[in-house]
Amino acid sequence: MQLKHIGATLTAALAVAGSMLVNAAPATAVGGCPSGKLCLYRSTDYRTLDFTAASTGACFWLSDYGMGRGTNGINSYVNNLPVKATIWESSDLNNWYANGTIRPGGFTSDTGAMTGEFSWWKESDKICTGSALP
Incomplete structure (x- = not known):
């Protein structure tokens, strides 16, 4: 008899916990970066958002967004795209070298650029998204 009571209590507790999970509020987006966007920040800790992109196959000049050579660079990022993002460098604009990638779902509050x-x-x-090349 006691075993049936414990089983019924456990079932009720699991049902309540399950309904709480279904009704839980969604987590806040990392760094305030919207879903379906790549976000680059000029400061650590997701401050100074200067670049967002929703394209999954395009390249962008970082200098157009206050990042890249001669700046503080990319200091934090969030990639909410379903594709990777690759950062590229070129000394002559003809030969490009991939410096690194940001995986889909990847994020960091400090890239180490300032140190x-x-x-x-x-x-x-x-920076290029998906399979786009400079």
Whole structure:
């Protein structure tokens, strides 16, 4: 008899917990980056959002957004696109070198650009999404 009571109590508790999960509020977007966008920030901790893109197959000059050579670079990012994003560098605009990638769903609050630990976040010229090439 006691076993039936424990089983009924456990079933009721699981039903309540399950309904709470279904009705839970969605998590806040990382860094305030909207769903379906790639977001690049000039500052750490997702401050100074200067670039967003929804395209899954295009390239963008970082200098058009206050990032890249001669700037603080990309200091934090969120990739809410279903494709990777690749950062590229070129010394002569003919030969391009991939400096790194941001996986789909990837994010960081500090790329290390300001400390010089990962200088490609400061020295890159373009960012391309999906399979797009500079």
